[in-house]
Amino acid sequence: xxxxxxxxxxxxxxxxxxxxxxxxxxxxxxxxxxxxxxxxxxxxxxxxxxxxxxxxxxxxxxxxxxxxxxxxxxxxxxxxxxxxxxxxxxxxxxxxxxxxxxxxxxxxxxxxxxxxxxxxxxxxxxxxxxxxxxxxxxxxxxxxxxxxxxxxxxxxxxxxxxxxxxxxxxxxxxxxxxxxxxxxxxxxxxxxxxxxxxxxxxxxxxxxxxxxxxxxxxxxxxxxxxxxxxxxxxxxxxxxxxxx
Amino acid sequence: xxxxxxxxxxxxxxxxxxxxxxxxxxxxxxxxxxxxxxxxxxxxxxxxxxxxxxxxxxxxxxxxxxxxxxxxxxxxxxxxxxxxxxxxxxxxxxxxxxxxxxxxxxxxxxxxxxxxxxxxxxxxxxxxxxxxxxxxxxxxxxxxxxxxxxxxxxxxxxxxxxxxxxxxxxxxxxxxxxxxxxxxxxxxxxxxxxxxxxxxxxxxxxxxxxxxxxxxxxxxxxxxxxxxxxxxxxxxxxxxxxxxxxxxxxxxxxxxxxxxxxxxxxxxxxxxxxxxxxxx
Numbered sequence: 001x002x003x004x005x006x007x008x009x010x011x012x013x014x015x016x017x018x019x020x021x022x023x024x025x026x027x028x029x030x031x032x033x034x035x036x037x038x039x040x041x042x043x044x045x046x047x048x049x050x051x052x053x054x055x056x057x058x059x060x061x062x063x064x065x066x067x068x069x070x071x072x073x074x075x076x077x078x079x080x081x082x083x084x085x086x087x088x089x090x091x092x093x094x095x096x097x098x099x100x101x102x103x104x105x106x107x108x109x110x111x112x113x114x115x116x117x118x119x120x121x122x123x124x125x126x127x128x129x130x131x132x133x134x135x136x137x138x139x140x141x142x143x144x145x146x147x148x149x150x151x152x153x154x155x156x157x158x159x160x161x162x163x164x165x166x167x168x169x170x171x172x173x174x175x176x177x178x179x180x181x182x183x184x185x186x187x188x189x190x191x192x193x194x195x196x197x198x199x200x201x202x203x204x205x206x207x208x209x210x211x212x213x214x215x216x217x218x219x220x221x222x223x224x225x226x227x228x229x230x231x232x233x234x235x236x237x238x239x240x241x242x243x244x
Numbered sequence: 245x246x247x248x249x250x251x252x253x254x255x256x257x258x259x260x261x262x263x264x265x266x267x268x269x270x271x272x273x274x275x276x277x278x279x280x281x282x283x284x285x286x287x288x289x290x291x292x293x294x295x296x297x298x299x300x301x302x303x304x305x306x307x308x309x310x311x312x313x314x315x316x317x318x319x320x321x322x323x324x325x326x327x328x329x330x331x332x333x334x335x336x337x338x339x340x341x342x343x344x345x346x347x348x349x350x351x352x353x354x355x356x357x358x359x360x361x362x363x364x365x366x367x368x369x370x371x372x373x374x375x376x377x378x379x380x381x382x383x384x385x386x387x388x389x390x391x392x393x394x395x396x397x398x399x400x401x402x403x404x405x406x407x408x409x410x411x412x413x414x415x416x417x418x419x420x421x422x423x424x425x426x427x428x429x430x431x432x433x434x435x436x437x438x439x440x441x442x443x444x445x446x447x448x449x450x451x452x453x454x455x456x457x458x459x460x461x462x463x464x465x466x467x468x469x470x471x472x473x474x475x476x477x478x479x480x481x482x483x484x485x486x487x488x489x490x491x492x493x494x495x496x497x498x499x500x501x502x503x504x505x506x507x508x509x510x511x512x513x514x515x516x517x518x519x520x521x522x523x524x
Binding site: 004005006007008028030032035036037038039040041042044050051052053055056075077079080107167168169194229230231232233234236237238239240241 | 257258259260278282380381383384385388412413414415416417429430431432442443444445446447448449450451452453454455457458459461462469
């Protein structure tokens with residue numbers, strides 16, 4: 001699932017997964033925690049399936065990969081983020097997923113000195129998932145999200161380094177709640193800024209693929225992900241000729 | 245964040261607001277204020293005595309057609325073309341307060357912002373006109389409260405909604421002569437054919453029409469939204485006329501006045517107040 005976070009990178013990455021794997025919609029989450037929106041099929045491949053209504057939170061599955069994907073298309077109502085987190089976690093528990101992966105992002109400009117170096121990708125796992133996946137994560141050589149000091153520059157012995165994911169929306173809350181409730185959950189996040197976040201989405205989804213192997217390995221081309229039609233005109237309509 | 249010239253700009257994200265960390269550490273006073281604010285923002289439905297009686301002890305209103313107009317042009321269209329015949333009773337209104345509501349000087353403005361009408365000779369046809377602004381957290385609530393009063397079986401919902409052509413995304417730039425135009429979105433349960441083209445990707449609808457559509461999709465109610473994209477801000481008779489097409493399907497349930505008199509139209513298509521003549 002994505003977290004609604006800076007650059008909408010998690011959501012864009014999920015769009016790529018649903019579109020490429022041609023996943024089928026199996027349900028939606030109807031809640032007052034998300035701002036309402038509606039539109040026709042964002043993954044339409046032909047005229048016949050174009051006129052299908054889609055809502056702010058929907059679940060897709062790919063049975064052969066034993067994969068379920070939740071796509072969230074709208075911002076969370078500000079006062080309801082805790083309620084939404086609880087809703088998600090109770091749904092995850094009730095569904096009995098063997099592991100949950102949250103795709104997220106964080107403000108690149110708020111990195112501290114050590115985070116500025118190297119890869120912009122980070123991960124987090126809850127203790128219960130670590131038991132199962134420690135080896136795989138070690139093999140991949142991923143970098144864990146660092147704990148940062150609450151007041152950078154102040155060498156106060158009392159302030160312990162803490163987890164800080166600015167711009168990550170409900171990511172931190174989901175992670176800490178999952179640790180408390182002993183749920184197997186992983187977070188994959190990317191440091192980025194607002195702008196054209198399509199390359200960021202590709203970076204994140206390829207990173208995820210390195211671990212979960214969602215795509216067939218036979219096709220080595222970099223653009224093996226299918227861009228859905230809903231990504232057209234991300235920056236507005238065509239230019240009026242009269243402008244020139 | 246720092247720019248190349250050394251100035252520091254505050255950055256905002258289109259996706260997330262700045263989080264309030266540690267909201268759980270609110271003290272009692274903050275919680276009290278928050279609760280009071282929530283109460284003030286609650287959507288409250290006020291029905292006429294007849295309808296309140298009918299809704300007593302969990303009963304629902306028998307309704308075959310529910311037409312919702314969101315926005316000034318949609319609401320004025322219904323007023324001029326449908327409600328001007330004397331066949332309709334005002335049966336209720338909803339009171340909605342949020343940060344954008346102007347200070348109410350009397351009951352009148354509050355009551356006219358969201359009104360329900362029912363046909364006298366066919367009480368299963370209900371019309372609602374919403375001209376006030378509904379905040380993001382009130383849209384779902386409004387929808388749930390209204391639909392709670394209506395029986396869902398064989399209910400048909402139609403929403404007429406105003407939109408700006410500036411929000412409509414298309415690869416070929418639209419020349420202004422094509423506006424105003426309609427686009428439709430419907431739920432899976434809607435089996436009729438919409439009177440206009442479907443809303444193409446990547447366009448979406450938001451706000452109250454979206455909340456209604458979501459509700460109807462989840463509860464398998466036949467519903468269609470006709471979004472009118474217009475290049476005029478404010479009530480305008482040409483924009484209003486665009487909605488005529490949408491009501492042709494409902495011919496039997498709704499009697500449309502095919503050409504209302506200019507007096508009636510003039511009443512609704514007022515020019516905007518002179519205080520904002522910047523864009524005349």
